[in-house]
Amino acid sequence: MEAVATVDDLGGAVDAEYGALFVELTRFCRALGAGGSAEDIAQDVLLEGRTRIDQLRDPESLRPWLRRIAVRQVSRLRAKTQRSIERDLAFLPVDPDLGLDASAAVARLPQRERLAVVLVYGLGYGQEEAADMLGISRGGVAASLWQARRKLARDLAPYRRESE
Amino acid sequence: MNILAWGHIPEPALAEMSDDPAARQQLSASERRHLDGCDRCLGLLEGHRRVSQLFAAPWQFVTAVEPTNDFGVQRVRGVVSAGGGVGPIRLSRPIWIVAALVLLSALVGTGMLVGAFRRLDGPPAAVDARPTEAASPSPSTLPSPKPSPSRVPTSTWSAFTSLRHGLEISHPTGWIERAGRRPWNLAINQEPRVWNLGVTDFSEGFLQSADHFMASDLSAMFAAYGMALPIGKTYEGFIEAYQAPRIATSGVGCYPPPTEWERITIDGHEAGLVSGCGYTDAMVQAGGRVYIFSGYGDLATNRLLFEAFLSTVRLDPAAANDTPVNASPSPG
16 A cells, blocks of 8 residues: 655655755745845745645655745745846846846846746756746746747847847 | 748747758758848847857856946846855744744644754855865965875866867866857956956956856856967066056055065976965966966965866967957857
8 A cells, every 4th residue: 555645744844854945945936036035935935835735745746846836926026026127136047258138138038938948948947847836838838938039039139230 | 831931931940040050051042042131030040049058058146237337347246156055044034934833843743943944054065176174274374385286186077178278177077167269368357348257357358268167156266368478578577467457456465576476386387376365376487378377266265276276287388279269159
């Protein structure tokens, strides 16, 4: 008979790994654009996860489940505060040959496209995993990535004239 | 299929061509003619190529663009890299969160929070090859002038061959490696665009010309660069020209004269080593070239690690390439 993790087991797992989870989630939230609120959100995510631990069936999926909560909380924060990217800590690809403008263009993408780009290109998650975290289909992620790519290509097209 | 059906080459086809130059060869003659004369298509093609280049670049945490200052200098400040730590950790609402978690723990019969919180003190290690000894003493107290034998093991380091500057060097595995793409020169630090990748300020020209290696958390950088000794200029004259703008900016206290430099050897050549304000430099002349090795960030003070880098250097002045190139590669 397959062993089923109890709520106590899962809650204990969160408690036991609190430190490591906090560090991982703080970094994750910063990458998503939580800026200086990353640590607060990481704590909130752990608290929410701990409170709703009975909804988690598979102990293996603890981290993806917490990341999903984190994505939702960061999205909510950014929608609420409308924070200016010019003042935020942003997780961006940095290539001195392309210059700052190219990097900043990623931060200016619309929310869903930016999150898809950060999750897939910045953090290296697969499209399926990103879809799970964003609560959309894999096709939705692919579409967001393509839209992001199109917008960035238009932003970066003027480089051609500069380099000629 | 005629991809010119709507008057232009569709964007997905342009995106594909940007990633795979061979796809361009598969265009028909009419499509190629259209592409060559179509500003929109060429612009988008280049745009998509830039996007691919951008997504392949290392991702870093960057505080945004600060406004351009009075000197027209635009600054970028990188804080930590994707693979690095998360920086200083602060429990912003400790009492509230501890109370809530203790309550929850009590409810489910677990009580492991104390140990868990203790672990918060240690952010993940990010620099892969730090020496295990205690932090190195300040340069002025170091008695040993010789860079070898190194006390930091380098056998597992990654080798790097510089086709630009004519040298071989190894760096800790996992460090970000960037090869210089254009010749370095004495005026390159005066170029206006300045970057700060978490270590110190660098001109964009310096980052494009120096071979440099950065710890994954951007706490340290080692750079290797140099140039052919200009005709009619002595090594001493070169050093003077190298130091003059720096002394003008930071004062002679930050750039001691060569008479005060420590004598070391690099790949069998007599060299000088100097530590100043936020940097350590080693300079050596070989085969009509001057090589400069600079450590920034933690490498400005971590003598053992700096020495370890120098111990792996092999100079090959004949292999250096001083041909100027366009820093921006041409479209595929």
